[in-house]
Amino acid sequence: xxxxxxxxxxxxxxxxxxxxxxxxxxxxxxxxxxxxxxxxxxxxxxxxxxxxxxxxxxxxxxxxxxxxxxxxxxxxxxxxxxxxxxxxxxxxxxxxxxxxxxxxxxxxxxxxxxxxxxxxxxxxxxxxxxxxxxxxxxxxxxxxxxxxxxxxxxxxxxxxxxxxxxxxxxxxxxxxxxxxxxxxxxxxxxxxxxxxxxxxxxxxxxxxxxxxxxxxxxxxxxxxxxxxxxxxxxxxxxxxxxxxxxxxxxxxxxxxxxxxxxxxxxxxxxxxxxxxxxxxxxxxxxxxxxxxxxxxxxxxxxxxxxxxxxxxxxxxxxxxxxxxxxxxxxxxxxxxxxxxxxxxxxxx
Numbered sequence: 001x002x003x004x005x006x007x008x009x010x011x012x013x014x015x016x017x018x019x020x021x022x023x024x025x026x027x028x029x030x031x032x033x034x035x036x037x038x039x040x041x042x043x044x045x046x047x048x049x050x051x052x053x054x055x056x057x058x059x060x061x062x063x064x065x066x067x068x069x070x071x072x073x074x075x076x077x078x079x080x081x082x083x084x085x086x087x088x089x090x091x092x093x094x095x096x097x098x099x100x101x102x103x104x105x106x107x108x109x110x111x112x113x114x115x116x117x118x119x120x121x122x123x124x125x126x127x128x129x130x131x132x133x134x135x136x137x138x139x140x141x142x143x144x145x146x147x148x149x150x151x152x153x154x155x156x157x158x159x160x161x162x163x164x165x166x167x168x169x170x171x172x173x174x175x176x177x178x179x180x181x182x183x184x185x186x187x188x189x190x191x192x193x194x195x196x197x198x199x200x201x202x203x204x205x206x207x208x209x210x211x212x213x214x215x216x217x218x219x220x221x222x223x224x225x226x227x228x229x230x231x232x233x234x235x236x237x238x239x240x241x242x243x244x245x246x247x248x249x250x251x252x253x254x255x256x257x258x259x260x261x262x263x264x265x266x267x268x269x270x271x272x273x274x275x276x277x278x279x280x281x282x283x284x285x286x287x288x289x290x291x292x293x294x295x296x297x298x299x300x301x302x303x304x305x306x307x308x309x310x311x312x313x314x315x316x317x318x319x320x321x322x323x324x325x326x327x328x329x330x331x332x333x334x335x336x337x338x339x340x341x342x343x344x345x346x347x348x
Contacts, residue, residue, distance in 0.1 A: 003158075003160070004070045004073060004074060004157055004158065005074075007066065007067075007070055008067050008070050008071065011039075011062045011063050011064070011066060011067050012039055012040070012041065012062070012067065014061050014062035014063075015036075015039040015040060015061060015062045015064070016061050016062075017036070017039075017040055018061075019036045020036075020058050020059065021035040021036055021039070021054075021055040021056075021058055021059055021064050022034050022035060022036045022037075024054050024055065024057075024058050025054060025055055026050060026052060026054065026227070026253060026254035026256075026265070027048050027049055027050050027052075027254075027256075027259070027261060030256075030261045030264055030265055031048075031261070032048030032049070032050075032259070032261050033045070033046055033047075033048045033049045033068075035049075035055040035064045035068065038064065038067065038068065038071070039062065039064050039067060044071070046068055046071045046072050046075060047075070047259070047260075048259050048260065048261055049068045049071075049072065049259070050227075050254060050256060050257050050259055050261070051065070051068060051069060051072065051154070051257065052227035052228070052254055052257075053065045053186070053189060053227065053228060054227055054230075055068070057231075069153075069154040069157055070154070070157050072154040073154040073155065073157040073158065076154075078154050078155045078157070078158075079155060079158055080155055080156060080158065080159065081155055084148075084149060084155070084156075087148070088146065088147075088148030088149060089117045089120055089121055089148055089149055090117040090121075090149040090153050090155065091117055091121045091122075092121065093120065093121045094121060094122055096122075096123075096124055096125070096318070097318070098124050098125035098128065098315070098318050099124055102125060102128045102314060102315075104127075104128060104131060104143075105131075106131070106141060106142040106143060107135065107140045107141065107142075108140020108141065108142065109140060109141075109142055109176070109178055110139040110140040110141065110178065110179065111134055111139050111140070111141045111142075111178060111179045111180070111181050111204070112141070112142055112143065112144040112174070112175040112178055112179070112180050112181065113127060113130055113131065113134070113141060113142070113143050113144060113147075113181050113183065114144045114147050114150075114171075114180060114181065114182050114183070114187060114191075114198070115127040115130070115143070115147060115183050115184075116149075116150065116182065116183055116184035116186075116187045116284060117148075117149050117150075117153075117184075118184060118284035118285050118288065119183050119184070119284045120147070122284075122288055123284060123287060123288060123318075125314075125315040125318045126183065126284060126287065126301050126303070126304070126315070127143070127183070128314065128315055129301060129303040129304040129306075129307045129312075129315045130181070130183055130201060130303040132303070132306075132307040132310070132312050132314075133201075133205065133303035133304075133306040133307050133310075134181065134204070136211075136212075136213060136306055136307065136309075136310040136312075137205070137208040137211040137212065137306075138208075138211055139208070141181075144171070144174055144175055144180065145174040146171060146174055147171065147174075148167075148171055150168065150182075150184075150186065150187040150190035150191060151164040151167055151168055151190060151194075152186050152187070152189070152190040164194075165194050168190070168191060168194045168196060169194065169196065172191060172196045172197075172198070179199055179204070180196075180197070180198045180199065181198075181199050181200075181201055181204050182198050182199070182200050182201065183201050183284060183303070184228075184283065184284050184285075185200060185225075185226055185227070185228025185229035185232075185282065185283055186228050186283075186285075188200040188228065188229075189228050200229065200232060200282075201282065201302060201303055202225070202229055202232040202235050202236050202239070202282050202302065203232065203235065205235075205239050205302065205303075205306060206232075206235040206236075206238060206239055209238060209239060209242050212239065212242050212243055212306060212309070213243070213306070213309040213310040213311075214242070214243055214244040214309060215243055215244040215245065215308075215309050216244075217244070217331075218244055218245065218246055219245060219246065219277055219278075219331045220245070220246045220247075220248050220275060220276045220277055220333050221240055221245045221246070221247060221248065221276045221277065221278055221279070221280050221305075222247075222248050222250040222272070222273030222274075222275065222276035222278070222279045222280070222297075223236055223237065223240065223247060223250065223252065223279070223280050223281075224252055224253070224255075224269060224273065224279055224280070224281045224282075224283075224286055224290070225252060225281070225282045225283065226254075226255070226281060226282055226283025226285070226286045227254050227283070228283065229282045229283060230252065232282070233252065236280075236282060236302065239302065239306075240280060240302075240305065243305060243306065243309045244309070245280075245305075248273075248275040248276045248333075249341070250272045250273050250275060250276065250339065250341065251272040251339075251340075251341040252272070253265065253268065253269055253272070255269060255283075255285065255286045255289040255290070256289070257285060257289075262289065266289060266290075266293060269290070270290075270293060270296055270297060271339065272339060272341070273297055273334070274297075274333065274334040274335030274339055275333050275334075275335060275336070275339055276297070276333055276334070277297075277298070277330065277331050277332055277333050277334070278297060278298040278299065278300060278323075279297050279298070279299045279300075280299075280300055280301075280302055280305055281299055281300070281301060281302070282301070282302045284301070287299060287301050290321075291319055291320045291321055292320060293321070296321055297321070297334055298319070298321050298322065298323050298330070299319070299321060300323065304316075308325070313325065
């Protein structure tokens with residue numbers, strides 16, 4: 001057996017077959033993988049696993065999320081990508097006009113931002129919004145030097161755990177002990193699991209809630225924190241309300257990422273958010289999914305909402321779904337009637 005196979009066997013042996021992971025798995029609720037069956041060897045197809053990590057958040061004995069990543073790596077013959085070897089990021093960086101059009105005025109070292117691979121490679125303008133939000137609450141900010149991947153994706157499972165740990169520790173050390181803000185909940189979880197101190201953007205804004213700007217009008221918003229940030233949903237609600245928005249108390253769930261379940265899951269997410277005029281997200285992957293929806297609702301990343309309240313809308317032009325705050329129609333909820341609240345497969 002190889003290193004990955006040994007890890008799978010060890011973690012499966014620790015499973016006490018309580019089955020607690022199954023009802024909380026968003027994939028299972030949509031006919032996908034059953035993490036309990038995977039852990040006891042009853043199933044081995046992980047193609048519909050979303051890799052949200054919820055299974056390990058509720059498990060007190062083992063680590064089914066790591067088993068899922070290991071099995072994904074083996075099933076898909078995943079290896080450390082050339083992109084990572086060249087740039088330190090898990091995927092290639094797409095060409096994007098915001099890279100040259102937006103001027104990043106990094107202004108100090110109160111905090112450092114770790115954008116994460118999805119932001120850096122697919123939606124770089126979200127880092128600009130994060131910088132603006134940090135400055136809005138009176139903190140100085142710089143991008144983390146040599147900021148790269150958090151090592152969470154399954155392509156890194158072939159590496160020894162000590163090598164992954166060392167890569168994370170080396171990167172975080174560039175924050176020089178100052179507050180490190182992560183824009184991705186997966187990055188937050190990955191760094192914390194390696195014993196590193198970090199603050200998710202939701203936590204940062206909540207900790208500075210008394211310094212947030214406020215809109216001069218009230219409008220209704222739906223929230224989708226994303227799987228990794230779901231434990232912070234109450235903080236996220238408090239933030240949008242402090243900005244002057246009305247939270248519509250929608251159900252929340254998983255976007256499905258890149259699995260075959262995503263289309264159905266995203267249709268449910270859009271429906272449950274219908275009482276709002278826009279969706280506010282805190283997960284970069286979720287952001288890319290919502291902003292790519294045909295006839296989808298407008299979506300903003302949480303830091304974009306804060307930046308907007310402070311008068312900054314520079315990132316809006318890069319959205320696929322138009323953000324048009326100058327049009328009154330923009331503030332009209334998608335649906336005025338009652339929407340049943342059912343969040344499938346989420347713990348919180």
